Amino acid sequence: MLFKQQVLLRQKLFVLGSLAIGSLLYLVARVGSLDRLQPLCPIDGRFGPRSQDEIPLRALQFKRGLLHEFRKGNATKEQIRLHNLVQQLPKAIIIGVRKGGTRALLEMLNLHPAVVKASQEIHFFDNDENYAKGTEWYRKKMPFSYPHQITIEKSPAYFITEEVPERIYKMNSSIKLLIIVREPTTRAISDYTQVLEGKERKNKTYYKFEKLAIDPNTCEVNTKYKAVRTSIYTKHLERWLKYFPIEQFHIVDGDRLITEPLPELQLVEKFLNLPPRISQYNLYFNATRGFYCLRFNIVFNKCLAGSKGRIHPEVDTSVITKLRKFFHPFNQKFYQITGRTFNWP
Numbered sequence: 001m002l003f004k005q006q007v008l009l010r011q012k013l014f015v016l017g018s019l020a021i022g023s024l025l026y027l028v029a030r031v032g033s034l035d036r037l038q039p040l041c042p043i044d045g046r047f048g049p050r051s052q053d054e055i056p057l058r059a060l061q062f063k064r065g066l067l068h069e070f071r072k073g074n075a076t077k078e079q080i081r082l083h084n085l086v087q088q089l090p091k092a093i094i095i096g097v098r099k100g101g102t103r104a105l106l107e108m109l110n111l112h113p114a115v116v117k118a119s120q121e122i123h124f125f126d127n128d129e130n131y132a133k134g135t136e137w138y139r140k141k142m143p144f145s146y147p148h149q150i151t152i153e154k155s156p157a158y159f160i161t162e163e164v165p166e167r168i169y170k171m172n173s174s175i176k177l178l179i180i181v182r183e184p185t186t187r188a189i190s191d192y193t194q195v196l197e198g199k200e201r202k203n204k205t206y207y208k209f210e211k212l213a214i215d216p217n218t219c220e221v222n223t224k225y226k227a228v229r230t231s232i233y234t235k236h237l238e239r240w241l242k243y244f245p246i247e248q249f250h251i252v253d254g255d256r257l258i259t260e261p262l263p264e265l266q267l268v269e270k271f272l273n274l275p276p277r278i279s280q281y282n283l284y285f286n287a288t289r290g291f292y293c294l295r296f297n298i299v300f301n302k303c304l305a306g307s308k309g310r311i312h313p314e315v316d317t318s319v320i321t322k323l324r325k326f327f328h329p330f331n332q333k334f335y336q337i338t339g340r341t342f343n344w345p
Contacts, residue, residue: 085146092177
């Protein structure tokens with residue numbers, strides 16, 4: 001009896017040993033095959049050589065949480081030093097246009113692992129008090145990033161403020177400038193809607209759009225009304241062209257960014273010399289909100305604030321027609337200067 005038990009025990013040990021050795025040999029072979037396969041298609045090699053201290057883009061994808069903690073001020077100086085993080089001046093700025101989709105563009109570009117955004121509008125170049133604090137103050141308002149990432153900020157007031165082009169030129173004459181535009185009349189009404197909401201929130205009264213957009217004395221378009229003036233894109237762009245060549249600007253279609261964002265983002269990636277990383281996976285349509293939301297990964301999704309996509313008030317059709325007729329020659333000139341044509345009426 002004892003002899004049979006010993007034989008059975010030896011058989012079990014032999015089977016278990018064989019399984020263990022087989023598993024070990026499989027793992028060795030598997031690791032070896034992975035090592036052999038890996039150099040055939042290194043992801044970073046497809047975009048040209050990079051310096052020894054550069055952070056691979058795929059590594060940056062996993063550092064978002066860490067950067068988020070640093071942005072909240074939860075990092076020590078030692079942690080910042082160890083992770084080689086810096087606060088950089090922007091290499092690209094979204095300079096406008098107000099109510100064109102600047103926030104949506106900034107958030108969508110932040111999907112790219114090589115892009116880091118300034119969360120708040122800095123208003124450095126359009127605010128005399130801030131500008132007097134100097135470039136170093138401006139730099140310290142930027143988020144922490146890795147040296148090879150691109151920092152981007154947006155302040156739509158830059159586009160229409162006279163002093164801004166020269167001030168940005170003095171900081172960086174080769175900076176890349178992004179302008180996002182919408183159909184001018186729609187943009188003007190959206191501009192009005194935002195101001196109207198602010199007035200209503202404070203229980204204040206406000207004129208109807210028609211009364212502001214049309215001069216009651218002449219019955220012509222009121223060019224003194226800021227919402228109208230901002231939509232004359234070519235007038236503002238001409239001032240910028242005194243300092244920067246047109247090649248340093250990229251015009252984004254704000255209307256298309258709402259309905260079909262990916263192609264617009266791919267054009268921006270190309271303009272910024274970034275490898276293509278934003279895909280359809282990163283963008284999904286939220287039927288409840290009525291516009292696209294962002295998917296960073298399987299865990300983290302984000303939609304724009306509820307204040308985006310406000311319902312516009314009804315505007316007299318004759319006023320809309322008059323505004324579109326007024327904007328038409330300016331639009332044609334804008335197409336000619338930028339080389340991009342829009343289907344604006």
